[in-house]
Amino acid sequence: xxxxxxxxxxxxxxxxxxxxxxxxxxxxxxxxxxxxxxxxxxxxxxxxxxxxxxxxxxxxxxxxxxxxxxxxxxxxxxxxxxxxxxxxxxxxxxxxxxxxxxxxxxxxxxxxxxxxxxxxxxxxxxxxxxxxxxxxxxxxxxxxxxxxxxxxxxxxxx
Numbered sequence: 001x002x003x004x005x006x007x008x009x010x011x012x013x014x015x016x017x018x019x020x021x022x023x024x025x026x027x028x029x030x031x032x033x034x035x036x037x038x039x040x041x042x043x044x045x046x047x048x049x050x051x052x053x054x055x056x057x058x059x060x061x062x063x064x065x066x067x068x069x070x071x072x073x074x075x076x077x078x079x080x081x082x083x084x085x086x087x088x089x090x091x092x093x094x095x096x097x098x099x100x101x102x103x104x105x106x107x108x109x110x111x112x113x114x115x116x117x118x119x120x121x122x123x124x125x126x127x128x129x130x131x132x133x134x135x136x137x138x139x140x141x142x143x144x145x146x147x148x149x150x151x152x153x154x155x156x157x158x
């Protein structure tokens with residue numbers, strides 16, 4: 001019976017306490033009545049409004065949120081450092097290319113061009129990772145906001 005009562009409460013049904021019962025004294029009969037504003041005889045169209053309650057934001061630990069925010073901040077800092085190092089390497093390679101070493105040694109020109117190519121590829125990967133991290137942080141914030149205002153999340157929709 002307790003499991004059934006928990007299910008009713010999860011869907012917004014509340015126990016009806018009659019005045020003669022008082023609420024504190026256990027009734028002589030074991031009849032229990034529950035009510036819901038959308039559960040009305042002959043009003044089947046209202047049944048679709050009875051929805052399972054969404055988990056509250058308080059169940060999500062604040063420490064977890066802080067850890068994730070710290071991880072995103074650290075990742076962004078690391079990306080900035082790598083971007084600075086990459087820009088420094090770019091400028092050094094461009095300076096070497098401008099010195100026109102390639103005329104003296106064709107092998108050096110090939111290595112420089114290959115290095116520039118991979119440098120650009122690494123830059124693209126870093127930018128993609130940064131975009132994904134920022135998008136995940138933004139989605140996480142949106143989820144918490146939706147939960148706080150009692151909205152359903154798409155992954156929990158029926």
